[in-house]
């Protein structure tokens with residue numbers, strides 16, 4: 001599908017049930033190789049329309065380029081990463097997901113594939129992300145991705161934070177509404193103190209990764 005043939009976005013959201021995880025797998029080039037049933041259902045495409053095509057088939061024009069650059073930089077370095085993503089369904093509707101990107105490597109440390117695990121996003125999280133992404137897209141339109149990258153870095157600096165910390169905060173916000181994280185009274189502090197490995201397994205558990 002060329003960019004021209006993409007669905008025209010409409011201002012209607014698809015709500016994803018809380019217990020669902022939308023999963024897709026790609027080869028190292030980002031070509032979809034596997035999808036689960038709920039991913040297919042929400043996307044509105046048939047399975048055979050998804051397998052073998054670039055994952056940007058569900059890219060929403062409201063997503064800033066810099067966000068995908070951050071994702072690809074991490075996963076190509078074999079580092080797992082999370083991002084809040086707005087996706088475009090075949091009928092033009094949109095849906096928000098928190099996505100956990102996981103890189104799988106073989107015994108020689110060569111990348112085998114990437115898997116994305118997506119859960120629904122809490123409204124409070126959307127309130128943070130929507131204006132930020134809007135600003136990033138507006139900057140990219142006039143000045144390109146270098147400028148949005150700088151804006152994002154300044155945004156973090158102003159807040160004394162960085163991308164990973166922001167995502168952690170978002171994840172906690174996403175789940176502290178009624179979900180017991182099993183992290184005691186101060187989940188944010190508990191997450192900060194975790195080792196990288198423990199953090200990974202915590203997020204994997206949260207996202208239902210086996």
Ligand SMILES: Cc1cc2nc3c(=O)[nH]c(=O)nc-3n(C[C@H](O)[C@H](O)[C@H](O)COP(=O)(O)O)c2cc1C
Nearest residue numbers: 024025026030055056058059060068087114115116
């Ligand atoms: C495992 C995996 C899952 C991905 N999932 C999505 C997704 O849900 N939505 C999306 O827009 N891009 C997703 N991407 C990123 C796309 O490959 C692509 O970089 C992005 O859509 C931007 O497309 P563009 O570079 O053609 O503008 C995923 C990539 C990987 C490796």
